[in-house]
Amino acid sequence: MPADPDVATGPGPGWLRYALVAVAILYFWGLGRESLHKLFGTPMDPPGKVLRPFNFFVQASSLFPGADAYSIEARLEAWSCASNSWVPLDPRPYFQIETDDKESRLQRLSYFYPRYPEDRVVMHALDDYIRDKHATGVDDGVTGTIGGIRLYKWERKIPEPGEPAIHYEFDPFAPVPANEHKDQFYTKLSDRKARCGTR
16 A cells, blocks of 8 residues: 655665664664663673674763773883893884874773783784884884783872872883782793793
């Protein structure tokens, strides 16, 4: 039966309009899902490989569910073959976009990648990249051969309202208190020894 000419209808045949309604319902369910889990404090499993691209487009409603309690900064250290110890490494020669602020590629990489087991591929690629480029004589504050890297977060408590704010200034060699140091990735000891030619 043809539609009444005085009644507005959507584009396409009826089955297409119903399909669009179903897609819209799924989309709005995806928008609210993570926010509701956070609201009620219930755990939520991370999306699998298939759903991760779709999940990216439905996280808008949970980007800022609450105020941050910590200021987080990514740091890099290199394993010095000469001293057999971790030493601070300046990441700026390796990540030359927005080198001194939170939009540095290192800060973004640290935020997004070391979360799931499959992200280890990215971390090992970072390890190879730093070691290969260091070997070319990059001025990163570390001398001699390096056997690997350690990526960690510096988590500083954000001052309470009314307290003096922390002025952000990136200094890759500033000391980090042990209780604010959170490891994200480090090259295995066996790999570091093999690369340094030690036992």
